[in-house]
Amino acid sequence: MTLLDISRALTAAHPNWPGDAPFRVNPGARMAGGDSVNTSELCTSTHTGTHVDAPWHYDDLGERLDAVPLEVYVGTCRVLSVHGSGMIGSEVFGTLPETLPSRLLLNTGQPEHWTVFPEDFRTLSPDFVREVARRGVQLIGTDAPSVDPLTSKTLDAHHACQDSGIYILEGLNLSAVNDGEYELLCLPLPLVGVDGAPARAVLRLL
Ligand SMILES: Nc1ccccc1C(=O)C[C@H](N)C(=O)O
Numbered sequence: 001m002t003l004l005d006i007s008r009a010l011t012a013a014h015p016n017w018p019g020d021a022p023f024r025v026n027p028g029a030r031m032a033g034g035d036s037v038n039t040s041e042l043c044t045s046t047h048t049g050t051h052v053d054a055p056w057h058y059d060d061l062g063e064r065l066d067a068v069p070l071e072v073y074v075g076t077c078r079v080l081s082v083h084g085s086g087m088i089g090s091e092v093f094g095t096l097p098e099t100l101p102s103r104l105l106l107n108t109g110q111p112e113h114w115t116v117f118p119e120d121f122r123t124l125s126p127d128f129v130r131e132v133a134r135r136g137v138q139l140i141g142t143d144a145p146s147v148d149p150l151t152s153k154t155l156d157a158h159h160a161c162q163d164s165g166i167y168i169l170e171g172l173n174l175s176a177v178n179d180g181e182y183e184l185l186c187l188p189l190p191l192v193g194v195d196g197a198p199a200r201a202v203l204r205l206l
């Protein structure tokens with residue numbers, strides 16, 4: 001079985017959403033220092049690297065992560081390249097079939113590694129979100145750090161997703177993936193009561 005890892009490697013140098021707590025793996029016990037094992041202490045924003053958003057991230061009355069069914073993140077998906085700049089809108093509808101699998105992963109051309117946080121990335125127009133929902137999508141994934149622009153305060157694409165019954169997966173690494181249909185296996189950390197969580201996401205060839 002071949003698995004394509006589409007998660008971002010989390011290194012000490014992984015850049016963060018501006019203002020969030022920096023990603024850190026601090027040393028705990030060290031065998032080199034006489035301890036019986038090696039351990040580490042993890043410090044991370046829930047929105048670092050490849051991660052899912054729970055609706056509570058952008059809606060104070062929205063579901064927390066533990067209320068989101070895992071089935072959302074596992075199953076057939078389509079990977080679609082939408083390289084370019086600015087908002088993704090109605091111009092891509094013509095290239096899409098009338099019926100889409102439940103999961104749509106957007107390859108906007110982000111590189112495998114971020115050395116600095118990409119402040120200018122492709123985002124989604126609410127019209128795009130509503131139209132792919134109509135065609136059957138229930139999860140949108142993107143290789144960008146967000147579905148809305150960095151400075152957005154209204155988070156229109158996030159809310160359009162919630163209104164259309166679509167969940168959100170962000171910060172994928174699709175740099176080595178061809179367009180097509182795959183099985184997505186994405187499992188967020190089992191954190192309770194939170195707004196989102198880092199996830200390991202892989203694609204299985206169908
Ligand atoms: N940490 C933040 C602080 C302020 C504003 C947004 C964020 C985000 O994490 C955005 C994000 N990755 C998103 O879910 O779209």
Ligand SMILES: [Zn+2]
Pocket residue numbers: 047051052053145146170196
């Ligand atoms: Zn997020």
Ligand SMILES: [Zn+2]
Pocket residue numbers: 053145146147148158168170
């Ligand atoms: Zn988001």
